[in-house]
Amino acid sequence: MNGINAGLLLLRVAVGLTMVAHGYNHVFRGGRIKGTAGWFGSLGMKPGILHAWLASLVELFAGAALVLGFLTPLAAGALAGTMVVALIINHRKNGFFIFRPGEGWEYVMNLAAACLALGAIGPGEWSLDHAFDIKFDQLDGWAGLIIAAAIGIGGGIALLVVFWRPEAPKT
Numbered sequence: 453m454n455g456i457n458a459g460l461l462l463l464r465v466a467v468g469l470t471m472v473a474h475g476y477n478h479v480f481r482g483g484r485i486k487g488t489a490g491w492f493g494s495l496g497m498k499p500g501i502l503h504a505w506l507a508s509l510v511e512l513f514a515g516a517a518l519v520l521g522f523l524t525p526l527a528a529g530a531l532a533g534t535m536v537v538a539l540i541i542n543h544r545k546n547g548f549f550i551f552r553p554g555e556g557w558e559y560v561m562n563l564a565a566a567c568l569a570l571g572a573i574g575p576g577e578w579s580l581d582h583a584f585d586i587k588f589d590q591l592d593g594w595a596g597l598i599i600a601a602a603i604g605i606g607g608g609i610a611l612l613v614v615f616w617r618p619e620a621p622k623t
Contacts, residue, residue: 453577460576461521467566468519471531475511478504495541496618503615507534518570521579525588525596528571529603535564536608541616564604571600 478488485504492507493500510530517527539560546554574589574596575581581588588596 457576457578460570460573461578463566464518464521464524464570464575464579467531467563467570468515468517468527470563471511471515471518471534475508475513475515478508478511496616497537497541498615498617507537510534518567521575521581523586524575524579524581525571525599526603528567528596529600529607532564532567532571532600532604533608533611535560535567536605537611539564540608540612541618568597568600568604571604572597 479485482488483490485501485508488508489500489504491500492503497503511534514527514530517523518531539557543555543557543560546552547556548558549556550559571588572593580586588599591598
């Protein structure tokens with residue numbers, strides 16, 4: 453089991469820290485939160501400032517929770533949701549490969565898939581969930597995946613239905 457626990461820890465830390473770095477970058481680097489808000493608004497997420505803060509805080513706090521293995525399916529679902537939204541509003545139109553102009557969707561799809569997989573598999577024994585005996589393994593192991601997918605895919609789509617207002621294509 454230690455090899456599996458090490459692998460899960462490695463995956464949680466890699467994905468979680470990547471997401472924390474994204475959130476940190478949105479808030480404190482480049483154009484900061486104001487620039488992030490303007491960018492989100494230009495992609496059709498209205499109001500941009502709300503979505504800049506939502507995405508940034510999710511990336512910071514859910515990313516940290518994933519690193520720690522705390523409430524793992526919830527954290528993984530929240531992070532998957534940010535990647536689903538990013539895929540649809542920004543990366544989808546640019547093709548699969550990330551090296552294409554505008555960045556394709558391979559990167560965000562893989563982050564979302566890794567998050568959903570972690571929600572399904574769980575954080576392993578080297579986690580706060582294990583230390584505090586927090587379990588999401590009901591339904592023969594499907595509960596974590598269902599929770600992560602409902603939050604990630606369902607929440608992402610719901611957010612888009614309510615708030616995404618892209619400009620109409622110019623003809």
